Amino acid sequence: RKEVEQDPGPFNVPEGATVAFNCTYSNSASQSFFWYRQDCRKEPKLLMSVYSSGNEDGRFTAQLNRASQYISLLIRDSKLSDSATYLCVVNSGGSYIPTFGRGTSLIVHP
Amino acid sequence: DAGVTQSPTHLIKTRGQQVTLRCSPISGHKSVSWYQQVLGQGPQFIFQYYEKEERGRGNFPDRFSARQFPNYSSELNVNALLLGDSALYLCASSLEGVNEQFFGPGTRLTVL
Numbered sequence: 001r002k003e004v005e006q007d008p009g010p011f012n013v014p015e016g017a018t019v020a021f022n023c024t025y026s027n028s029a030s031q032s033f034f035w036y037r038q039d040c041r042k043e044p045k046l047l048m049s050v051y052s053s054g055n056e057d058g059r060f061t062a063q064l065n066r067a068s069q070y071i072s073l074l075i076r077d078s079k080l081s082d083s084a085t086y087l088c089v090v091n092s093g094g095s096y097i098p099t100f101g102r103g104t105s106l107i108v109h110p
Numbered sequence: 111d112a113g114v115t116q117s118p119t120h121l122i123k124t125r126g127q128q129v130t131l132r133c134s135p136i137s138g139h140k141s142v143s144w145y146q147q148v149l150g151q152g153p154q155f156i157f158q159y160y161e162k163e164e165r166g167r168g169n170f171p172d173r174f175s176a177r178q179f180p181n182y183s184s185e186l187n188v189n190a191l192l193l194g195d196s197a198l199y200l201c202a203s204s205l206e207g208v209n210e211q212f213f214g215p216g217t218r219l220t221v222l
């Protein structure tokens with residue numbers, strides 16, 4: 001089993017839709033979690049951190065489920081500009097080796 | 111404030127050559143990490159440096175080396191280039207450790 005797994009997609013949704021991605025991790029000692037957004041041929045940009053209590057930023061909500069070892073990203077009211085690849089990152093406790101998932105591709109169409 | 115900068119933006123080398131990539135972190139950030147990203151995959155961690163000391167090393171061969179300078183800028187060196195080293199090399203800076211990281215635009219390396 002890979003350390004961090006994401007469904008590569010693509011997720012094809014119409015504008016205004018709600019879409020959710022999951023990211024599973026294998027190391028139960030993982031301590032910090034993030035979502036990044038990457039546009040085609042650009043660098044990843046930090047979207048949000050994922051806290052135990054969850055995190056919401058406008059149309060974006062991130063959740064952590066430690067029991068089932070996954071994090072999620074929910075996007076409400078999708079915009080065309082949300083089209084991108086969404087990468088999850090997991091940092092294991094005591095290690096300085098962050099592990100990225102391969103990313104989930106989102107395509108929002110008119 | 112300037113973000114993370116990397117140079118060069120593009121590079122073409124042939125097999126067996128050596129390459130040096132450069133990164134300047136955001137002002138005030140003391141940690142720099144290097145990643146390799148091939149098409150269709152997420153970034154793979156290569157190194158992390160903090161206060162000029164190596165704090166983490168990913169699963170890459172010894173042909174890959176790096177260092178961090180007193181001004182917190184960093185270099186990544188790759189010796190004896192292979193075709194499989196062709197990738198986007200990303201540098202990320204953070205205040206400390208592997209918390210929120212901010213990426214530079216990357217260096218696209220092509221090995222022929």
